[in-house]
Amino acid sequence: MLTFKESCIGVMKLSKPPVNSLNLEYLTEFNIAIEKLENDKSCRGVIITSALPKIFSAGLDILEMYQPNTDRLRQFWTQVQQLWINLYGSQVATVAAINGHAPAGGCLVSLSCDYRIMAPNYTIGLNETQLGIVAPFWFSDTITNTIGFRKAERALQLGYMFTTDEAKACGLIDKIVPPDQIMAVAHEEMKKMFAVPDFARQITKNQCRKQFIDKLHAKRDADTDNFVNFITKDSIQKAMGKYLESLKKRKSG
Ligand SMILES: CCCC/C=C/CC(=O)SCCNC(=O)CCNC(=O)[C@H](O)C(C)(C)COP(=O)(O)OP(=O)(O)OC[C@H]1O[C@@H](n2cnc3c(N)ncnc32)[C@H](O)[C@@H]1OP(=O)(O)O
DSSP states (O other): OEEEEETTEEEEEEOOTTTTOBOHHHHHHHHHHHHHHHHOTTOOEEEEEESSSEESOOOBOHHHHSSOOHHHHHHHHHHHHHHHHHHHTOSSEEEEEEOEEEETHHHHHHHTSSEEEEOSSOEEEOOGGGGTOOOOHHHHHHHHHHHOHHHHHHHHHHTOOEEHHHHHHHTSSSEEOOGGGHHHHHHHHHHHHHTSOHHHHHHHHHHHHHHHHHHHHHTHHHHHHHHHHHHTSHHHHHHHHHHHHHHHHHHHO
16 A cells, blocks of 8 residues: 655555455555544545556455455454445545546445546446345445435446446546546545535534444444355355456456
8 A cells, every 4th residue: 555645635545466456464454544544633635546557446355255264254354344434434535536447345445435536438336246245234325325225226236337437427426537637636626625624524424424334333243244154155155266267267368
């Protein structure tokens, strides 16, 4: 993770080649970095983007969920939950500068921010069902809160990956920006949020999002149990093995 400060704005650049997949170690690093910025009194905003060309993040590392060690799988999911809690509940203003594809966990990271700008000709969405897995309730809550129930339900069922244009049309992202302008526009959007007194913006954000974060806190252990039980089922392992194979075939084909 490349993290640096530009006056009162923290910039986090995901940099885990080849596709910024989020494994246990990287999730832990991501959480430490965001918590550090959150606790830095001089930091008012965070921009999350990718240091890689063409990929914002491929989402959760599928290898963590394929033929897993159960203890590690539990730790992995705890870090996924923590990342969402940290981002969705952050007190600082957050902008996702989506400069590449953003499937599944990559989409969730961006949906957890306050504002999303995206470069053209990429795809974004919660494609979990395409892998034969099911996005947990807090993933669904986050997309529903962004694009509304009907569109979210349809997108989740299909595991639909939106083009940048489609994402803009349904409100999944806020603005389409040429790749060479994405950081400049992220700073402009951040300035708009800074024009509002921090405490008023923070309390308002809290009013909108707290109930959803509280819901996960109340069910956190059960959510981890569900995840581990679900992922370790033979049928799910088979589906995930097939999906991994299809990724490799697509590459060679
Ligand atoms: C109750 C369960 C809920 C669990 C929730 C899960 C949420 C998730 O995030 S699941 C992860 C879903 N992610 C995906 O489906 C993304 C799959 N990847 C892609 O679509 C493409 O890789 C890409 C569009 C991101 C990039 O395409 P590109 O052509 O540039 O690269 P590739 O040749 O496909 O990939 C390079 C390399 O990386 C491996 N890989 C890709 N994605 C993942 C991943 N998410 N986890 C682990 N590994 C990944 C891919 O297999 C290639 O590996 P090799 O070089 O070894 O062949």
